[in-house]
Amino acid sequence: MKDQVHAAARRARTAAATLAVTHRADKDAALHAMADALVAGTAAIVSANDRDVEAARAAGTGENVVDRLRLDAGRVAAFAQGLRDVAALPDPVGEVVRGSTLPNGLRMQQVRVPMGVIGMIYEGRPNVTADAAAICLKAGSAVLLRGSSSAARSNAAIIDIMREALVGAGLPADAVQQIPADDRSSATHLMQARGLVDLVIPRGGAGLIQAVVEQSTVPVIETGVGNCHVYVDADADLDMALDIVLNAKTHRTSVCNAAESLLVHRAVADVFVPRVVAALHEAGVTVHGDPAFCATDAAVVEATDDDHAAEYLSLDISARVVESIDEAIAHIRTFSSGHTEAIVTSSLAASARFTTGVDSAAVMVNASTRFTDGGELGFGAEIGISTQKLHARGPMGLTEMTTTTFVVTGDGHVR
Incomplete structure (x- = not known):
């Protein structure tokens, strides 16, 4: 050979x-x-x-x-x-x-x-x-x-x-x-x-x-593998956030730019978590959540660190409520594969903090993780998405x- x-x-x-x-x-x-x-x-x-x-x-x-x-x-x-x-x-x-x-x-x-x-x-x-x-x-x-x-x-x-x-x-x-x-x-x-x-x-x-x-x-x-996150900020348009989470998770589950993890700011959790859990369940998604998510619906599975680190490539998503954008960034830096992270927010300060704070090949602001793709970004076809830092990074x-x-x-x- x-x-x-x-x-x-x-x-x-x-x-x-x-x-x-x-x-x-x-x-x-x-x-x-x-x-x-x-x-x-x-x-x-x-x-x-x-x-x-x-x-x-x-x-x-x-x-x-x-x-x-x-x-x-x-x-x-x-x-x-x-x-x-x-x-x-x-x-x-x-x-x-x-x-x-x-x-x-x-x-x-x-x-x-x-x-x-x-x-x-x-x-x-x-x-x-x-x-x-x-x-x-x-x-x-x-x-x-x-x-x-x-x-x-x-x-x-x-x-x-x-x-x-x-x-x-x-x-x-x-x-x-x-x-x-x-x-x-x-x-x-x-x-x-x-x-x-x-x-x-x-x-x-x-x-x-x-x-x-x-x-x-x-x-x-x-x-790299794609443990991609969507973070819903305190200043998010929640209708927009729901659309983005559903698209990022369910549009096509078997690809590396599908969302695998969801983070929600405490300030909007009481309103958004029940909505997103219901919508995800309706779409057939199993939510692996922290206590705040588990308290919302008995169908939510208790999440472990392995869940937060997982690239499911299936109708599963890990989920957690965070107290601040800095806690969201810290979570992402701990568990992310460095592929794509998304923030949903109407705050320019929050988007700037997020885009400079996470360390990934692509960062989306008010857009689905599914856009990390050479064709979608105007490169024509792509040969892969690099999560390293030498010579080439991203699509x-x-x-x-x-x-x-x-x-x-x-x-x-x-x-």
């Missing part, structure tokens, strides 16, 4: 050298060709996905995980549109980050350049296959896609269609390659292919991410998939 993975990485390096000098118009044309081909191949993709879903259910996989795996015509059309959205974005390659003429006459420019070869190790979300391919291609890099065995048929169908479209557009098929998922060692060989792979991005559950961070010898951008789009080169031009200068 090691030889197979390394051979793919070498082919990717060759393809990356071609992409590095490919003009934007050619990359965009390839992205449009890939998008058209995916739409045309919807039946084949959905058929392959049906077999993955059937196998997942037979294996006893939870419906929240199956939801992440499932594709239909609408979801295929959505990620195909994501490719077109990426094509419409400015090309980051060649962008001058900064530049100056030094006192000695040297002209310095820091220029964005492709990363090279990017390895993706991810769990059962086939849309990531198309998103990652699009972003890496536009950013001038080749990508090695190691999805999960649970989505192997879906990923293979998507990748085969995109590779054929790349060839038709005059670009190397090996710009997008699938790494086999039937052997667990393939992930290890990919993350340890130092010198062949320039960057590895894990995307999935906490176990996957931790394993890649600990075992990889290739540099890693860590995407990772084109810019985050580049590095820089310093170009220094002189006129016979010597030192």
Whole structure:
């Protein structure tokens, strides 16, 4: 398996050298060709996905995980549109980050350049296959896609269609390659292919991410789990707060930007807690609450620290009443995964205190946590949401998939 993975990485390096000098118009044309081909191949993709879903259910996989795996015509059309959205974005390659003429006459420019070869190790979300391919291609890099065995048929169908479209557009098929998922060692060989792979991005559950961070010898951008909080402030519009909590929790439970924790200021708790508990229960959500929440409704489950730290990815939410915004911030700093936090408030002072006090990749003011998404924020598709602090943080789009080169031009200068 090691030889197979390394051979793919070498082919990717060759393809990356071609992409590095490919003009934007050619990359965009390839992205449009890939998008058209995916739409045309919807039946084949959905058929392959049906077999993955059937196998997942037979294996006893939870419906929240199956939801992440499932594709239909609408979801295929959505990620195909994501490719077109990426094509419409400015090309980051060649962008001058900064530049100056030094006192000695040297002209310095820091220029964005492709990363090279990017390895993706991810769990059962086939849309990531198309998103990652699009972003890496536009950013001038080749990508090695190691999805999960649970989505192997879906990923293979998507990748085969995109590779054929790349060839038709005059670009190397090996710009997008699938790494086999039937052997667990393939992930290890990919993350340890130092010198062949320039960057590895894990995307999935906490176990996957931790394993890649600990075992990889290739540099890693860590995407994180999403224990996202909604804090309802003393100065919140409670109707707005109720809408935001319900959207953040129930719009789609199986994604990392779904809310998993709710904090309510004591000043509005008597009015808001009964309302939100009733609305959440009506939506099928189990509330894991502190004594103030438990006293509201016998159906509220007593919360533990494990509940407050959990990424449920289901119709569950932890909940607590806090005495102040500072207590809310302290709670979030203790239990948050650093993904997304939201405050509902009409106070500018409170929003400023919250946005500077929490330490997360994204902070929402009077908006649902569900907006932490590359597409929603105008980046086109995203390759993941980084919760680390080095190089890239938050939704990772084109810019985050580049590095820089310093170009220094002189006129016979010597030192």
